[in-house]
Amino acid sequence: MMPRLRLFLLPLTLAFGAVCAAAAADLPALFAERAKSVVAVEFFTESELDRRPSITAAFVADASGTLVLPRAAINTFLPPSKLKDFRVYLPGRPVSEYAQGEYLGQDPVSGWHFVRVEEKLRASLVPVTAFASAAGAAEPAIGEEFWGIGLRGKDEDFRPYFMAGRVSHLQEMPERTVVAQTEVAAPGLPVFARDGGFAGVAVGGFGQSFIQYVRNERGQPVMLVNSEESSVFQIAADVTPWLTRIPANPSGRPIAWLGVYGLQPMDPEVATFLKLDQQSGCVVSEVLEGSPAEAAGVKNRDIILAIDGQPLPRFKPDRVVVGFVDRDISQRKPGEAVTLTVLRGTERLELKSTLVEQPKLLREAERTYFERIGFTAREFVYGDGIMRRVKLAGRKGVIANFVKNNSPAGTAGLQPDDWIQEVDGSEVKTYAEAVAKLAAIEADTARTEFVLLTSRGGETAVLRVKLK
Amino acid sequence: MKDSLLPSITRKLLLCAVVVLAWTAVSEAAVSRGFTHLLEAVVRIDVREESFDSGARRFSAGIGSGVIVSDDGLILTNAHVASPRSVELSVTLASLERVNATLVGWDHWTDLALLRIDLAEVKRRGLKFTHADFANSDKLSPGQTVYAVGTPHGLTRTVTRGIISNNRRFFADNRGVRGYETGLFNTWLQTDAAINPGNSGGPLVDEQGRVVGINSRGYLGADNLAFAIPSNIAKRVVAGLTAEGAITRSYIGIVPGALLDLEGFYSLKQNTGLLINSVDPGSPAAKAGLRGGDIVLSINGAPADGRFPEQLPPILNSIASLPVGSPVKLVVKRGEQTTTSVVATEKLESRQGEEWAFEKWGLTVRKVSRAYARENQLDDDTGLLVIGVQPGFPAAVAGMSRGDIITKINRERVASLELAKQMHADFVAKPAPSLFETETDRRVSLYILKP
Numbered sequence: 067m068m069p070r071l072r073l074f075l076l077p078l079t080l081a082f083g084a085v086c087a088a089a090a091a092d093l094p095a096l097f098a099e100r101a102k103s104v105v106a107v108e109f110f111t112e113s114e115l116d117r118r119p120s121i122t123a124a125f126v127a128d129a130s131g132t133l134v135l136p137r138a139a140i141n142t143f144l145p146p147s148k149l150k151d152f153r154v155y156l157p158g159r160p161v162s163e164y165a166q167g168e169y170l171g172q173d174p175v176s177g178w179h180f181v182r183v184e185e186k187l188r189a190s191l192v193p194v195t196a197f198a199s200a201a202g203a204a205e206p207a208i209g210e211e212f213w214g215i216g217l218r219g220k221d222e223d224f225r226p227y228f229m230a231g232r233v234s235h236l237q238e239m240p241e242r243t244v245v246a247q248t249e250v251a252a253p254g255l256p257v258f259a260r261d262g263g264f265a266g267v268a269v270g271g272f273g274q275s276f277i278q279y280v281r282n283e284r285g286q287p288v289m290l291v292n293s294e295e296s297s298v299f300q301i302a303a304d305v306t307p308w309l310t311r312i313p314a315n316p317s318g319r320p321i322a323w324l325g326v327y328g329l330q331p332m333d334p335e336v337a338t339f340l341k342l343d344q345q346s347g348c349v350v351s352e353v354l355e356g357s358p359a360e361a362a363g364v365k366n367r368d369i370i371l372a373i374d375g376q377p378l379p380r381f382k383p384d385r386v387v388v389g390f391v392d393r394d395i396s397q398r399k400p401g402e403a404v405t406l407t408v409l410r411g412t413e414r415l416e417l418k419s420t421l422v423e424q425p426k427l428l429r430e431a432e433r434t435y436f437e438r439i440g441f442t443a444r445e446f447v448y449g450d451g452i453m454r455r456v457k458l459a460g461r462k463g464v465i466a467n468f469v470k471n472n473s474p475a476g477t478a479g480l481q482p483d484d485w486i487q488e489v490d491g492s493e494v495k496t497y498a499e500a501v502a503k504l505a506a507i508e509a510d511t512a513r514t515e516f517v518l519l520t521s522r523g524g525e526t527a528v529l530r531v532k533l534k
Numbered sequence: 535m536k537d538s539l540l541p542s543i544t545r546k547l548l549l550c551a552v553v554v555l556a557w558t559a560v561s562e563a564a565v566s567r568g569f570t571h572l573l574e575a576v577v578r579i580d581v582r583e584e585s586f587d588s589g590a591r592r593f594s595a596g597i598g599s600g601v602i603v604s605d606d607g608l609i610l611t612n613a614h615v616a617s618p619r620s621v622e623l624s625v626t627l628a629s630l631e632r633v634n635a636t637l638v639g640w641d642h643w644t645d646l647a648l649l650r651i652d653l654a655e656v657k658r659r660g661l662k663f664t665h666a667d668f669a670n671s672d673k674l675s676p677g678q679t680v681y682a683v684g685t686p687h688g689l690t691r692t693v694t695r696g697i698i699s700n701n702r703r704f705f706a707d708n709r710g711v712r713g714y715e716t717g718l719f720n721t722w723l724q725t726d727a728a729i730n731p732g733n734s735g736g737p738l739v740d741e742q743g744r745v746v747g748i749n750s751r752g753y754l755g756a757d758n759l760a761f762a763i764p765s766n767i768a769k770r771v772v773a774g775l776t777a778e779g780a781i782t783r784s785y786i787g788i789v790p791g792a793l794l795d796l797e798g799f800y801s802l803k804q805n806t807g808l809l810i811n812s813v814d815p816g817s818p819a820a821k822a823g824l825r826g827g828d829i830v831l832s833i834n835g836a837p838a839d840g841r842f843p844e845q846l847p848p849i850l851n852s853i854a855s856l857p858v859g860s861p862v863k864l865v866v867k868r869g870e871q872t873t874t875s876v877v878a879t880e881k882l883e884s885r886q887g888e889e890w891a892f893e894k895w896g897l898t899v900r901k902v903s904r905a906y907a908r909e910n911q912l913d914d915d916t917g918l919l920v921i922g923v924q925p926g927f928p929a930a931v932a933g934m935s936r937g938d939i940i941t942k943i944n945r946e947r948v949a950s951l952e953l954a955k956q957m958h959a960d961f962v963a964k965p966a967p968s969l970f971e972t973e974t975d976r977r978v979s980l981y982i983l984k985p
Binding site: 327328330332333335336338339340349350351352366367411455487488491492515517519521524525526527528530 | 794796799800809825868909933969978979984
């Protein structure tokens with residue numbers, strides 16, 4: 067919804083508008099043309115019990131109908147098979163005229179989700195790359211004005227509206243990112259320079275601090291996040307290369323994996339203490355079992371100082387360096403070699419490793435819903451082992467991914483994320499074995515009860531599931 | 535016939551009534567005599583104690599109750615009233631005179647602590663006190679009248695009355711006594727006698743004024759649901775604390791669950807077996823290969839019956855009461871297999887480690903205990919858990935916060951609190967930037983603490 071404040075400010079805006087009317091004369095035309103590079107996307111998330119709609123803004127990446135959805139639009143843990151019925155709406159057109167879209171997957175580098183819209187709509191779309199800026203790849207200057215597009219709600223046919231703001235400052239995160247004075251576009255939508263050139267993509271998730279006063283109480287600090295409009299954007303020169311990173315399949319693979327866990331930025335004070343001067347670095351909290359990092363001889367608590375001989379750049383805030391390392395690895399392909407320079411104690415080591423394909427992800431794990439018992443069994447994947455601190459050899463059983471309220475499993479005390487290790491007193495080694503056992507119980511209408519051995523927070527418990 | 539019968543019944547009833555009246559009169563006389571004696575033995579306890587949760591050593595004050603249990607001035611109270619954190623214990627006698635006391639020992643598992651009155655002071659000032667007697671708490675029955683005496687909300691010498699609501703209540707609380715575990719090895723008396731904050735440590739007595747329990751806790755916001763430690767448990771703890779200053783218990787690392795009606799599933803005879811819900815990683819039971827879902831049929835030859843939650847504390851207590859290091863023979867059933875394992879017990883430890891304040895770092899810590907390490911799946915018990923940082927001091931300035939575990943200081947593993955104390959002393963003597971390595975939720979960070 068349009069904030070009320072905006073309506074009150076309208077007369078003021080009009081008066082100001084008259085002054086610079088001449089300069090803004092071309093804006094309506096630029097706006098109308100660029101509104102063709104944005105769409106609204108609706109999709110449905112299917113769960114065991116219901117289907118939930120989600121709506122997000124997206125922009126057009128190329129001439130073959132490829133749409134880019136922001137990272138936050140879709141929960142990364144959801145299997146793509148649960149995402150149904152993508153619908154693409156043109157801003158301002160009747161919502162009945164939507165076209166179908168196909169989910170292409172998530173790119174590990176940008177985090178963007180890609181959707182391809184069906185043929186019939188493509189002629190009405192213009193990719194953002196068609197709007198090259200006269201200024202070229204020049205970095206936005208302080209005070210320079212940028213503008214973008216927001217979309218109204220579905221009940222208003224996703225009508226596009228105009229926003230603009232001036233550059234307040236520029237930051238490396240590690241992409242060069244502009245923070246503007248006011249909101250410039252809906253998160254995930256393109257931002258344009260004054261001349262209409264594509265200047266960047268707005269990113270959401272940035273909040274502002276306020277003090278909230280309630281009558282008779284002291285002010286409370288709160289952070290407010292505008293989820294529909296953003297004043298922050300990543301500049302075009304840094305994100306344009308991502309436009310062609312269209313996943314080959316919905317899993318987003320190939321995904322390169324090094325296997326270092328819990329990277330933490332090295333504090334500049336620590337660098338000084340360790341006589342590393344202005345060097346930036348990342349502490350490896352844990353080296354994961356069976357990973358390329360382990361094979362290369364990286365040890366827990368090593369400090370990564372350089373990748374392929376290139377010292378890690380220094381960022382502010384310090385933690386951005388973690389994103390930099392993650393991005394560097396994710397941009398590579400499995401099979402590629404990478405050399406890490408690490409500091410161990412006082413020793414500097416060059417460790418060469420060969421990246422491999424990332425182990426099966428949560429979103430790729432197999433799942434089976436047992437309706438009568440009332441829960442979904444999910445395959446135990448590599449990430450489950452990390453979370454539960456289980457060695458590769460000890461990985462077994464399945465995870466309760468969903469537990470239906472008041473179902474036999476729910477009444478027995480099973481909770482989502484419980485790790486099921488035994489069914490009816492005997493260990494279940496694999497997902498297939500667990501599913502076969504549970505399916506047999508589910509199908510046996512004469513069964514009155516069965517027993518699960520589950521683990522939660524490192525402690526096991528015997529749960530008796532009463533079916534009748 | 536009816537006519538002749540009636541008067542005789544009436545006469546009998548009358549006779550009964552007279553007998554009952556007479557008995558009541560005797561009993562009330564006993565109550566008043568018992569009570570006079572008991573009231574002489576109840577004390578108010580004022581405690582000043584240190585706390586370490588704000589990044590510095592701070593002091594706070596509290597009020598509790600207690601009962602004198604020996605003529606040489608031993609006072610029984612709750613472990614959550616008097617503990618090693620207490621720096622000053624002051625006791626108000628029935629005569630309203632105040633004397634100092636010292637801690638003899640405490641046992642958070644049963645929420646009991648033992649103090650000793652400063653007898654020299656008592657003698658010098660010519661003060662007098664009596665001591666209470668214990669009743670057999672196993673003989674209590676639900677519905678029986680009991681009285682609570684104590685200092686609710688600071689109101690010295692308050693007597694409230696109620697009944698035994700349940701004589702075998704089971705609950706265990708992992709952080710029940712100031713963050714320490716309690717309740718695993720005993721059942722509790724439940725009473726509806728009004729128990730309020732400050733009643734803690736006071737006696738629950740029968741009509742003769744004999745101590746049947748030590749009032750310990752109540753449900754906040756509930757009406758008259760209060761709990762006391764049975765006197766039979768208290769007697770044993772008093773003996774142990776008097777002799778050694780602490781109760782040493784044995785540990786094998788099993789977490790039992792009530793079997794309820796799972797006997798059919800495990801093909802067991804009714805009232806047989808103790809279900810193991812979980813086995814602590816790295817514990818003696820884990821090393822012997824026991825795991826969740828196993829059924830213990832007997833412990834050192836005695837059949838185990840853990841059908842109901844109320845039955846679990848005595849079983850656990852039978853293991854805990856063994857000398858540390860003694861072998862426990864467990865007959866265990868897993869599926870169709872029955873095996874015998876012998877495990878050697880370890881000393882039972884709290885998950886709560888020793889606390890300390892490092893003033894110049896602006897840091898308060900708690901030693902990572904073996905139990906805490908197991909619970910949080912840490913590699914070992916290395917390290918100090920940060921429980922407070924003082925704003926503006928080196929640790930806070932460097933960015934450390936509550937919940938961090940300090941694993942290394944200047945590249946040296948912090949294996950003990952003593953080592954950290956030594957390093958702090960060095961920091962005080964020769965101030966220089968120090969490198970701290972911490973682990974938080976498995977993430978390793980480095981900090982520099984500058985003087």
